[in-house]
Each structure stands twice: as C-alpha cells, then as structure tokens.
Amino acid sequence: MKKNTLIILTVILLLSATVHARTDIAAFCYHQVEPSASGKFSLTLEKFKNQLDYLKKRNYKSLNSEELLAAISTSSATIENQVVITFDDGFKTVYDYAFPAMQEAGFKGIVCVYPSFIGSRLAMTWQQLKELIKAGWSVECHSMSHTNLSSLHEDPAREKAFLQHEIVAARQIIESKLGNRVKLMVWPYGVYTQNTIQTIKDADFAGAMTVDGGANYKGISPYMIKRQVIYNTDDMDKFLMRFGMAALPLTDQHPQPGQVVEQLATFSCKIANLSDYSPEKYVLNAKTTGKKVSFSFDQANRTLTASVASNFAPGNYFIDIYLRDKKTGVTAQNGWLFTVAGENKPVGY
Ligand SMILES: [Zn+2]
Known part of the structure; x- marks a missing residue:
C-alpha cells in the first residue's frame, strides 16, 4: 500500500470515528476476571483484555462514580x-488480574462491595480497596x-429495619473502613423496589446502579443507572452487541420500575421520541424474563402494550424493550424490573 493511500485511509478512519462518537454511556457489570475462568460470571483475563483493548483503540474514557453522575446530570457537557x-x-481476582489490566489500558473502574464478604478468602481486603481508590476508582x-x-x-416494619441494615449500615461500614464517600447503591x-429506592433517597445516596438493560443518557434518573452484565460465555460479538445497545428513553412504564404488583399479565410504556415509527424503518421488540410476550404499538400515543398468556408467578422480572433502526443497524434498549408479590426467588446476578 502506498504511503498516501495509508494516510487517506487513516484520515477516513479518524473522521468516521468522530462522526460515530457515542453520546450515550454503556456501563458494564463484571464479577470475576481470572487466567482461566470458572463459573457463569467469571471472565478469562484474555477476553477481558481484548474488551479493554477494543475500547482503548476507540479512545473511550472510563468514568468513576463521580464522573458518571456528572455526565448524566442535565447540566453536563456533551457526552x-x-x-x-x-x-x-x-472478588480478589479483580485486584489480582482486572486492576493491572485496567491500569495498563489507562482505565479506572467502580467496585461494588458488600461488607460481609470483604476480607474473606475469595474477596479483596479493605487495604486493597484503598489502593483502588488511590488509583482513581x-x-x-x-x-x-x-x-x-x-x-x-x-x-413494612421488618422491611424498614432490614433495609436500614442492608443499605445504610453497610454504607457506614464501607465509609469508615475506606474513608471514602459512598455515592451509589448497587x-x-x-433487584430493587420502590421502597428500596425511597430508602436510598432518604439516606442521601446520589444514585443507584441496576442491571437493567440499555445505555445511560443525559437526563436519566441517577437512581436508574443501567448496566450490561458480561458473562463467561460472551465472545467478542456478544460483547459488542451488549456494548452497542443504545439508549432508549421511555416514559409511563406500567408497572413502574421497582413496583411490587399483586398480579400482572400486561405491561406498557411510552416511547416518546419515536415519532416516525413504521415497520419499514424499525424493528420493535418486547421481552420479559422467561415469558413469551405479544405486543402492539399504538402510533398515535406512542405506547407499546404487551401481554403474556398467563399471570406472572411471584418473583422478580425484567422487561426489555428493543428498537432496531433498520437504516443504521443500531439497536436501542431499555429494561426495567418489577416484582410480583409472594415468595421471591432471586433472578440471578
Ligand atoms: Zn453481586
């Protein structure tokens, strides 16, 4: 290849990178990173490094909690x-393997810890967490x-004491051990409910991180920060699919995020920005944890209504709405969680 051709190609690449700069923020949820991964939530160091490499080559900047909260606030500069x-x-594997790889790539992370685990055989020590904070995490x-x-x-009475212990007392321990200011509940x-959200608002948390699907955007509620869970079995394509999910702002969700309902077979939401819907332009889809749904979209009031064949059993459920733009190939996603009253089994993160 001639030198000139190479320069032209580089310029084209740089230009296209600028044109496609993302204005929403994908957040990843990892658990363990190890030389050889074991378990659903453990990633090999090799896969992890490849993912960081992908982001680094495209000049992505990683945000800590403070920067994330600033970026999604309505007064932020352009993302x-x-x-x-x-x-x-x-997990200790985060300190041993993920941290050095992140340092090498120039990234900082956010670690979400629960005090009853810290210091145990498989976990980091408080001292190691202090080192992460020193590095900007x-x-x-x-x-x-x-x-x-x-x-x-x-x-209600038992729930209140339970949430005070699990949320407020846990934060106090972390802050006293590390001398940091905890901003987010994870x-x-x-799993969150409207009561857990109220608890953290009353306790002056600045926000919360979910594993609801989709990306974050300027103006999203800081109590509804979305993350994509990365699994052991994810190959690069799967990682890019999760990373590529664009933000899809929704309003008027029924049930509301975190709502506890007695029974449910129908859900709905408004896709307020979707003014030009047509099946020729977009592929719309709705999903829930473990249930097949059929849905319709009312263009006049931009409302999607979905139903399942039988009521949801007691438990926690994720709803996900997807909108693929046929022209750009970009899929936007917005997920939220609700609970059907009764005996609850964790959904599995
Ligand atoms: Zn966890």
Missing part, C-alpha cells in the same frame, strides 16, 4: 465516547450480605 466499567461483589455499596432486597416487601441480583 462523547465514555464508558463505565464496574465489578460487583469485591470508586468503591460503592452492594448491600451488607448480598440478599434479595425485595424479599421482605410484605412486612442492588444485589439487580
């Missing part, structure tokens, strides 16, 4: 190629004992 890399639970609260926080929703299993 451009920013990403959030989080690690749930506080954030350490946030992932409850006291990693329990399903929707499990006591049927007993729901175990991604």
Whole structure:
C-alpha cells in the first residue's frame, strides 16, 4: 500500500470515528476476571483484555462514580465516547488480574462491595480497596450480605429495619473502613423496589446502579443507572452487541420500575421520541424474563402494550424493550424490573 493511500485511509478512519462518537454511556457489570475462568460470571483475563483493548483503540474514557453522575446530570457537557466499567461483589481476582489490566489500558473502574464478604478468602481486603481508590476508582455499596432486597416487601416494619441494615449500615461500614464517600447503591441480583429506592433517597445516596438493560443518557434518573452484565460465555460479538445497545428513553412504564404488583399479565410504556415509527424503518421488540410476550404499538400515543398468556408467578422480572433502526443497524434498549408479590426467588446476578 502506498504511503498516501495509508494516510487517506487513516484520515477516513479518524473522521468516521468522530462522526460515530457515542453520546450515550454503556456501563458494564463484571464479577470475576481470572487466567482461566470458572463459573457463569467469571471472565478469562484474555477476553477481558481484548474488551479493554477494543475500547482503548476507540479512545473511550472510563468514568468513576463521580464522573458518571456528572455526565448524566442535565447540566453536563456533551457526552462523547465514555464508558463505565464496574465489578460487583469485591472478588480478589479483580485486584489480582482486572486492576493491572485496567491500569495498563489507562482505565479506572467502580467496585461494588458488600461488607460481609470483604476480607474473606475469595474477596479483596479493605487495604486493597484503598489502593483502588488511590488509583482513581470508586468503591460503592452492594448491600451488607448480598440478599434479595425485595424479599421482605410484605412486612413494612421488618422491611424498614432490614433495609436500614442492608443499605445504610453497610454504607457506614464501607465509609469508615475506606474513608471514602459512598455515592451509589448497587442492588444485589439487580433487584430493587420502590421502597428500596425511597430508602436510598432518604439516606442521601446520589444514585443507584441496576442491571437493567440499555445505555445511560443525559437526563436519566441517577437512581436508574443501567448496566450490561458480561458473562463467561460472551465472545467478542456478544460483547459488542451488549456494548452497542443504545439508549432508549421511555416514559409511563406500567408497572413502574421497582413496583411490587399483586398480579400482572400486561405491561406498557411510552416511547416518546419515536415519532416516525413504521415497520419499514424499525424493528420493535418486547421481552420479559422467561415469558413469551405479544405486543402492539399504538402510533398515535406512542405506547407499546404487551401481554403474556398467563399471570406472572411471584418473583422478580425484567422487561426489555428493543428498537432496531433498520437504516443504521443500531439497536436501542431499555429494561426495567418489577416484582410480583409472594415468595421471591432471586433472578440471578
Ligand atoms: Zn453481586
């Protein structure tokens, strides 16, 4: 290849990179990173490094909690190629393998820890967490004992004491051990209810991280930060698919995010920005955890209504709405969680 051709190609590449700069923020939820991965939530160091490499080559900047909260606030400057890399639970493998790889790539992360795990055989020590903070990382609260926080929703008095312990007392321990300021609550299993959200608002948390699908955007509620979970079995294509999910702002969700309902077979939401819907332009889809749904979209009021054949059994469920733009090939996603009252089984993060 001639030198001139190479220069022209480089310029084209740089231009296209500028044109496609992302204005929404994908956040990843990792758990473990190890030389040889074991388990659903453990990633090989090789895969992890390849993913970081992909982001680094495209000039992505990683955000800690403070920067993320600033970026999604309505008064933020323009968002451009920013990403959030989080690690749930506080495994030692994050310190041993992910941290050096992140340092090498120039990234900082957010670790979400629960005090009853820290210092145990498989976990980081408080001292190691302090080192991460020194390197620009954030350490946030992932409850006291990693329990399903929707499990006591049927007993208000017990629930209140339970949430104070799992959320407020857990944060106090983290802050006193690390001397940091915990800003975010990170729901175990991604499970939240309207009561858990109220608890963190009353306790002056600045926001919360979910595992609801989609990307974050300027103006999204800081209590509804979305993350894509990365699994052991994800190959590069799967990673890029999760990373590529664009933001899809929704309003008027029924049930509302975190709502506890007695029974449910129908859900709906408004896709307010979707003014030009047609099946020729877009592919619309709705999904829930473990249930097949059929849906319709009413163009006049931009409302999607979906139903399942039989009522949801008691438990926690994710709803996901997808919108693929046929012209650009980009899929936008917005997920949220609700609970059907009764005995709860964790959904599995
Ligand atoms: Zn966890």
